[in-house]
């Protein structure tokens with residue numbers, strides 16, 4: 252059975268090799284073991300149970316929390332010729348009966364069910380009957396973190412899924428999630444009663460994502476606009492904190508000619524569904540949303556996630572920004588940061604009644620600030636949050652690694668700051684210290700006679716913001732400490748004392764100026780295409796959209812961008828060449844061979860492009876990282892030779908390849 256698994260992978264999914272971890276998990280499941288899978292979004296979790304179901308007799312049940320997600324996955328499976336369907340509250344009773352009958356007759360491989368439905372008596376007796384007649388092969392619990400109150404998407408119905416483990420002890424259960432904290436992890440194992448599970452924990456690094464933080468200021472809207480315009484039609488999500496923010500931003504963008512729709516909990520559910528569908532189907536390229544948009548959105552080709560406001564936690568930021576680039580091609584995660592935005596969130600924190608909750612929320616917010624103001628690799632900071640140490644010095648794919656922030660000597664300011672903390676007996680928070688340094692005339696200062704201190708007014712040359720920023724960099728570098736029980740108070744530590752004794756020089760990142768740090772072009776393989784190839788790529792996208800609309804599915808159900816990219820580069824003409832394109836499985840080969848090869852031929856003849864080129868040998872089974880390689884030098888050589896007007900035979904000879 253296992254010898255043929257690569258063949259089955261190509262046949263049904265069009266992939267040439269497994270991604271990291273997939274094969275091992277599948278093997279365990281096929282041997283009947285329970286498994287727990289923790290992988291970041293886009294690492295290929297769904298494939299694990301979808302693929303396993305094909306190799307096992309009987310029916311696989313997939314428990315999934317969201318109707319939209321089910322629909323989406325089922326569409327894709329059916330497009331690949333796999334018998335899958337779902338049962339949820341959106342069906343009429345006739346439709347439901349028909350699907351149940353198909354399950355009982357062994358005509359289905361995968362059945363998606365919402366948890367609240369699964370645990371009804373009628374559904375349980377359906378499962379009993381299925382088990383008797385055709386067998387239950389696997390219970391897959393997707394988004395398994397919903398089982399935990401400690402996670403961010405707790406669903407009480409998930410709590411009951413442990414009953415399934417008791418009811419069908421011999422059927423393997425597979426729990427999958429992209430939420431990583433240890434507490435949630437432990438909760439999943441316990442609540443679902445997994446038996447001695449095989450545990451797979453993947454790295455949370457997403458090498459194809461580019462991270463950047465920009466200072467938010469008055470000109471940021473123009474920057475955003477420029478960014479969107481430079482990304483012509485690529486799917487982009489913009490997150491804002493509030494519904495009002497979403498409405499205002501989408502209205503402004505619309506005025507400026509951007510094809511955008513809003514999404515938030517204030518819209519009716521019909522509107523939300525409509526806006527989501529139009530985004531999924533590429534009818535609209537930009538979605539401005541609150542965090543109400545997100546979980547389970549399987550759109551693989553989102554090219555950028557922009558946070559126009561501050562996220563509540565780093566975990567939230569990781570998950571939200573992680574909705575870009577699921578297809579493994581490059582994507583951008585850009586965060587417009589302004590320290591002041593924190594106050595809006597603090598306002599909601601203050602309203603929490605539980606002291607513990609308030610404390611956690613404050614800490615989470617502080618971690619976001621630390622991330623935004625950090626001058627080290629963003630990836631390192633994000634991964635550290637998940638308890639993972641990033642080994643490389645320089646990730647080469649974040650703003651701080653690509654354009655390191657200049658450091659300035661600020662020893663004098665540090666001495667002023669630390670000495671002010673010392674002279675006030677380490678009993679105050681940062682804002683009060685800054686007020687003293689700036690010689691402010693506040694009630695608190697007058698009451699405490701702090702205007703008598705020698706440090707009073709010695710820092711008038713810097714603004715409040717600049718001092719606050721400076722104070723935070725001292726904290727970040729560990730040059731000063733801060734208590735974190737409720738009201739944060741500054742404390743001296745060993746290093747602060749060295750500063751006081753003039754034994755230590757201090758360098759901090761230059762105070763950020765309002766200036767764009769990066770170029771606006773997407774660093775993706777797509778943008779690395781030659782202009783004519785770019786034209787072909789768009790030509791194929793238009794065809795894809797037409798074919799998708801005719802079937803009322805999202806364009807990525809027809810083919811992913813990565814598949815179109817490979818077609819653009821290889822320009823297949825024969826059935827054999829077309830079958831070799833990654834993402835072309837057996838059922839898509841038959842369905843799409845003619846329209847795509849015709850479109851490629853028409854375009855290439857018109858623009859004088861060579862056709863039927865060889866794919867680059869590419870090693871797929873590394874991490875998903877291998878999916879982001881840029882054009883290889885040898886491909887560039889081909890291009891060079893081609894530009895010199897050499898024919899295919901000559902190019903092949905030059906490169907030691909067969910024509």
Ligand code: ADP
Nearest residue numbers: 266268269270292293294295296297298551577
């Ligand atoms: P997750 O559920 O972990 O978020 P998905 O299962 O949606 O991830 O997969 C993410 C992307 O990776 C999808 O576009 C999928 O087609 C692709 N993918 C999955 N497995 C493979 C593979 N073995 N080779 C190439 N691409 C893959």
Ligand code: ZN
Nearest residue numbers: 628646649652
């Ligand atoms: Zn980096």
